[in-house]
Amino acid sequence: MTQKEMMLSGMLYNARDKELMENARRSRRITRLFNNSTEEEHQYRTQLLKELFASTGKNISIEPPFRCDYGSNIYIGEDFYANFDCIILDVGEVHIGDHCLLGPRVCIYTPVHPYDPEIRAMGIEIGKPVTIGNSVWIGGNAVVNPGVNIGDNVIIGSGSVVTKDIPDNVIAAGNPCRVIRSITDGDKKYWQSELEKYKEITGENNMDP
Numbered sequence: 001m002t003q004k005e006m007m008l009s010g011m012l013y014n015a016r017d018k019e020l021m022e023n024a025r026r027s028r029r030i031t032r033l034f035n036n037s038t039e040e041e042h043q044y045r046t047q048l049l050k051e052l053f054a055s056t057g058k059n060i061s062i063e064p065p066f067r068c069d070y071g072s073n074i075y076i077g078e079d080f081y082a083n084f085d086c087i088i089l090d091v092g093e094v095h096i097g098d099h100c101l102l103g104p105r106v107c108i109y110t111p112v113h114p115y116d117p118e119i120r121a122m123g124i125e126i127g128k129p130v131t132i133g134n135s136v137w138i139g140g141n142a143v144v145n146p147g148v149n150i151g152d153n154v155i156i157g158s159g160s161v162v163t164k165d166i167p168d169n170v171i172a173a174g175n176p177c178r179v180i181r182s183i184t185d186g187d188k189k190y191w192q193s194e195l196e197k198y199k200e201i202t203g204e205n206n207m208d209p
Contacts, residue, residue, distance in 0.1 A: 012124055013127075026071075031066060052068070057079060064084070098135070104141070106138050112147075133153070133154065142157070143160070144156075148165060149166075158173075161175040170183060
């Protein structure tokens with residue numbers, strides 16, 4: 001097996017491998033071009049992101065600056081938005097569902113370094129994949145740690161450090177991140193009511209999600 005295959009299989013691998021270093025240089029080149037682009041170059045930015053990532057939906061928007069290890073291990077769904085200073089370290093695969101929002105300075109990490117200092121000094125590490133479901137909103141400065149699965153329709157509070165799996169349909173926050181409460185029909189009714197007020201004020205009645 002190659003070091004890249006070992007990395008993606010969740011095995012110990014050598015991060016100083018020649019192929020991996022070349023893949024990292026590719027990522028640095030594309031993210032440099034992306035981060036140096038202007039706000040008028042939306043189509044160009046989208047083109048670069050689609051080149052960088054393993055797959056994306058049709059609509060993807062990321063505010064520069066953005067950083068990642070490889071990009072080629074990141075899978076993003078439809079209608080994705082990430083605010084400024086997002087970092088995704090993708091030595092393990094990162095899967096993000098549809099209609100997800102990342103606040104500013106959200107960090108998603110997959111690398112795990114050995115606890116043994118001598119092995120750690122060799123550049124040997126392991127990757128644990130991260131999965132984020134559909135319709136997830138992650139607040140600013142939150143950190144998602146290696147191996148975490150976040151369910152559908154989840155809100156992660158700003159500044160949270162997510163160390164364990166989060167189930168569907170909840171609000172979770174804290175360090176370590178814990179479930180605060182479920183998202184209920186009452187929440188839906190409240191926000192539907194607020195939307196109706198908005199439509200009444202603005203006259204915008206044709207608003208599809």
